Amino acid sequence: MSPLQRSALLTxxxxxxxxxxxxxxxxxxxxxxxxxxxxxxxxxxTIEGLxxxxxxxxxxxxxxxxxxxGKFISxxxxxxxxxxxxxxxxxxxxxxxxxxxxxxxxxxxxxxxSYVFQNYxxxxxxxxxxxxxxxxxxxxxxxSRKQQDRKVEELLSTFEVKINLDAYPYQxxxxxxxxxxxxxxxxxxxxxxxxxxxxxxxxxxxxxxxxEQLQKIFMKTRTTMVLVSxxxxxxxxxxxxxxxxxxxPTRIAEIIDVDLPWPRDTxxxxxxxxxxxxxxxxxxxxxxxxxx
Numbered sequence: 001m002s003p004l005q006r007s008a009l010l011t012x013x014x015x016x017x018x019x020x021x022x023x024x025x026x027x028x029x030x031x032x033x034x035x036x037x038x039x040x041x042x043x044x045x046t047i048e049g050l051x052x053x054x055x056x057x058x059x060x061x062x063x064x065x066x067x068x069x070g071k072f073i074s075x076x077x078x079x080x081x082x083x084x085x086x087x088x089x090x091x092x093x094x095x096x097x098x099x100x101x102x103x104x105x106x107x108x109x110x111x112x113x114s115y116v117f118q119n120y121x122x123x124x125x126x127x128x129x130x131x132x133x134x135x136x137x138x139x140x141x142x143x144s145r146k147q148q149d150r151k152v153e154e155l156l157s158t159f160e161v162k163i164n165l166d167a168y169p170y171q172x173x174x175x176x177x178x179x180x181x182x183x184x185x186x187x188x189x190x191x192x193x194x195x196x197x198x199x200x201x202x203x204x205x206x207x208x209x210x211x212e213q214l215q216k217i218f219m220k221t222r223t224t225m226v227l228v229s230x231x232x233x234x235x236x237x238x239x240x241x242x243x244x245x246x247x248x249p250t251r252i253a254e255i256i257d258v259d260l261p262w263p264r265d266t267x268x269x270x271x272x273x274x275x276x277x278x279x280x281x282x283x284x285x286x287x288x289x290x291x292x
Contacts, residue, residue, distance in 0.1 A: 043069040043104035045090070045192070045224070050099035052082075052089055059085055060096075061249045067241070069104060069192070069224040074235040076281065077245030077253070078289040083228045086250075087194045090226075091115055103192060111192065114185035118197040120177040124169045124184075130176075131165035134184045141188075155187055158220060159213070175206035179213065186217065192224045200230065208266055211238060215263045232285070236277050237264050244281060246288045253288050256281055 050063040059082040067073055075083045088094040090101045092108040093115065103111040117123040124133050131152065138148040156165075161183070163176045172180070178198060185193055195214075199207040211234065218225055229235040235242055242256040258277055260268060268274050 045069060046102040047090060048100050048102075050089060050101070051097045052085065052094075053097060058249045060089070063099070063250065065243075065252065067243075070222050071240040072218050072225045072227070072238055073241045073243060074227045074229055074239035075243045075245065076229060076232060076235040076285065077250070078247050078285070079230075081245045081247050081288075082250045083245060084196050086245075087115075087196060087226055087228055091192075091194045112188055112190045114188060114190035114193050116178075116181050116185050116193065116195045116198045118200050120174065120181050120198075120201070121169070123181050124177055126169050129166055129168055130163060130172065130180045133169070133180055134165070134187055137184065137188050151187060155183060159183075159217065173206070174202050175210055178202065178210065182214070182217070186221070186223070190223060192226065195225065195227045197228055197230060199234070207234075212263070212265065214238065219262055232278060232281055233269055236274065236281060237269060242277075242281055244284050244288070254284050 045065075045067045047063065047065040050060050050065075051058075052060045075086060077083055085094065089096045090108070091113050101108055125136065128136065134155075135148045135152050138151060143151070161179065163172065163179060165180075169177050169180070182198070198214075199210050202210060214225075215238065217223075227235070227238060229238075236256075236258055239258050242258060244253040244256065245251070246253045256277060260273060260277070269278075
């Protein structure tokens, strides 16, 4: 099992003291849409005093950040500034040297977290069919086959999935494999979904399609999503907030509120308002990238 496949077990964990949550945790209802909306208005991701170094190289030093839950947040910044490192730290994939991370007052271990990797070829289990990759977190959580089938059917009925789910990963296109990865991440009804450059290995046509699919998922579930992207157009198109980072030791250069209406199709990227947001983000990026 590769490191990415081991990390994919995040999608099956409630992050409690036990390594595998009881089935009841997975089965717990998330409340009515009104209750979810209320939670989104009042809950926050709080990062306090976060520090992380790799040998002599300091990436984060006493880093603080507060972000609202129930929003789509993208992270953008100069190469090597620690974008992926940040989501690896706050998702629990990587230990930090100091600080704490809270999700609406709960620790990482107490929060249902899922993660979608950029390398879908290593993230999926090649010996399992697509449908079995999706149901894998439920099997690890101890749900019966009947419970697994019911939850998979509920998930697939919510989204337009035109994939042969009886196929093995090698029989699917890159976009189809990444769709399977996203569905597997959603099967546990995560409170927070992290996405690390999920479309970077796809061609442009498939990238545009996957952006639309991800928007549909976000609009239906209002799951908190945190996206790392190297594509500024993508970062702005998909986000409620764009988090712009400095070079390391990393700080917040600026947080941009993107108040464009949802959904945001491909036509929006040429609109004057979109270009205004993108131009401002690019100005901040150039300023920070020029600093050494």
